[in-house]
Amino acid sequence: MKTETKWIILGILTTGCQTGYEIKNLMDASFQHFWKMSYGQIYPALKVLVEEGYATQSVVRTEGAPEKKQYTITLTGRRMLHRWLETPIHDTSVVKNELLVKLFFGTEMTRHQAVAHLEEQAELLQAKLDVYEQIEANICNNDESEFWMYTLNYGKEIAQAELLWCQKTKGEIKCKSE
Amino acid sequence: MKTETKWIILGILTTGCQTGYEIKNLMDASFQHFWKMSYGQIYPALKVLVEEGYATQSVVRTEGAPEKKQYTITLTGRRMLHRWLETPIHDTSVVKNELLVKLFFGTEMTRHQAVAHLEEQAELLQAKLDVYEQIEANICNNDESEFWMYTLNYGKEIAQAELLWCQKTKGEIKCKSE
DNA sequence: GGGCACATGTAAATCGTTACATGATTTC
DNA sequence: GAAATCATGTAACGATTTACATGTGCCC
Numbered sequence: 001m002k003t004e005t006k007w008i009i010l011g012i013l014t015t016g017c018q019t020g021y022e023i024k025n026l027m028d029a030s031f032q033h034f035w036k037m038s039y040g041q042i043y044p045a046l047k048v049l050v051e052e053g054y055a056t057q058s059v060v061r062t063e064g065a066p067e068k069k070q071y072t073i074t075l076t077g078r079r080m081l082h083r084w085l086e087t088p089i090h091d092t093s094v095v096k097n098e099l100l101v102k103l104f105f106g107t108e109m110t111r112h113q114a115v116a117h118l119e120e121q122a123e124l125l126q127a128k129l130d131v132y133e134q135i136e137a138n139i140c141n142n143d144e145s146e147f148w149m150y151t152l153n154y155g156k157e158i159a160q161a162e163l164l165w166c167q168k169t170k171g172e173i174k175c176k177s178e
Numbered sequence: 179m180k181t182e183t184k185w186i187i188l189g190i191l192t193t194g195c196q197t198g199y200e201i202k203n204l205m206d207a208s209f210q211h212f213w214k215m216s217y218g219q220i221y222p223a224l225k226v227l228v229e230e231g232y233a234t235q236s237v238v239r240t241e242g243a244p245e246k247k248q249y250t251i252t253l254t255g256r257r258m259l260h261r262w263l264e265t266p267i268h269d270t271s272v273v274k275n276e277l278l279v280k281l282f283f284g285t286e287m288t289r290h291q292a293v294a295h296l297e298e299q300a301e302l303l304q305a306k307l308d309v310y311e312q313i314e315a316n317i318c319n320n321d322e323s324e325f326w327m328y329t330l331n332y333g334k335e336i337a338q339a340e341l342l343w344c345q346k347t348k349g350e351i352k353c354k355s356e
Numbered sequence: 357g358g359g360c361a362c363a364t365g366t367a368a369a370t371c372g373t374t375a376c377a378t379g380a381t382t383t384c
Numbered sequence: 385g386a387a388a389t390c391a392t393g394t395a396a397c398g399a400t401t402t403a404c405a406t407g408t409g410c411c412c
Contacts (some may be wrong), residue, residue, distance in 0.1 A: 010311075011283040021392075030282075034274070035273070036372095037375060038374080039393075040393090041371085041372065042409085066392085067391075090298065095211065095272075095273070096182075097212040097213065098268070099267050101182075102267065103328055103329060105193075109263045120395075147284030148282060150350070150351075154347075158336060161216075165331065165332050165336075176324065198364065214400095217364080217365070227380090244363045246364085297402070
């Protein structure tokens with residue numbers, strides 16, 4: 001079990017999410033632009049956290065609802081989380097950018113093709129930006145959302161920069177073909 | 179074998195690199211900011227490419243140098259590469275940003291800690307930018323480097339945007355603590 | 357002789373995704 | 385009664401990293 005996965009799940013337990021399902025929802029809603037996880041990672045990680053004493057599990061049976069397993073972070077768990085949060089960030093960045101890879105091999109395609117890729121990417125980025133704007137419009141800017149806002153800002157600003165680069169590069173590629 | 183890995187190796191074969199070792203070197207020198215690969219992927223991929231008829235292998239024995247295996251892309255290989263280059267880019271982005279994750283859990287650390295992370299990151303970004311500048315200064319701007327330059331520009335502009343965000347966020351975090 | 361650059365490769369372990377299995381309740 | 389949402393989980397597969405094994409030739 002990669003340690004980061006475990007600590008991130010543990011961290012999410014401090015945000016009000018208590019079940020695997022809720023964790024996955026939070027991931028998809030607020031986290032997906034900087035980290036992704038599947039059920040195949042979440043449920044086993046929760047199990048491990050309980051085994052190690054960093055979280056406790058309780059089964060909740062509500063009438064008129066499916067049974068669910070609530071997880072709560074323990075004191076030891078919180079201490080370990082803080083320890084992880086304090087440690088310096090090592091470059092985990094597993095970057096895979098297919099657009100840049102294909103563009104790198106630009107001499108093997110037509111300029112028209114390269115431009116088409118950039119245009120498609122620009123559209124996707126614009127859509128991403130629109131989503132971010134919508135999210136921002138829908139949250140009340142309270143104390144609890146402070147740190148989330150920083151990560152959202154990151155997403156917005158990087159997408160913006162990517163969009164600008166797309167436009168600029170498109171222009172340069174067209175320019176050179178004349 | 180993930181198809182992308184194979185096509186990327188095949189693409190690199192068109193850039194003048196002919197051995198696994200050279201491919202790895204190119205990767206580390208020009209590619210590392212948007213895709214990474216280890217020998218454990220490169221050598222098996224080369225083997226597969228030969229098996230599928232997309233590349234040929236020849237063993238070269240030079241006096242006073244270790245034996246090496248040169249790979250050359252075949253006509254079929256080039257045709258398949260072009261086909262891959264033409265296909266639309268699907269979002270492969272496997273983003274893992276530990277800084278954003280830790281910042282997301284900002285309420286679980288001191289503001290001082292959060293700022294420290296941002297400062298450390300800013301330094302790393304500045305170092306990255308310096309490396310990019312140096313690379314740019316050392317290459318002659320000929321036709322062959324055109325597409326590589328675009329990917330380098332991407333790296334520079336995104337790093338720049340990240341740096342700005344670091345600075346801005348640092349300010350906001352400090353501001354709120356007073 | 358030590359260290360470095362060149363050069364190739366694999367096995368094991370780890371990590372992560374996908375697809376599947378299951379089943380309750382609610383809404384249309 | 386169909387579809388959507390809530391809810392949990394795993395097995396198989398695929399991808400990737402890490403560590404190891406091996407050897408040459410050159411320079412100090």
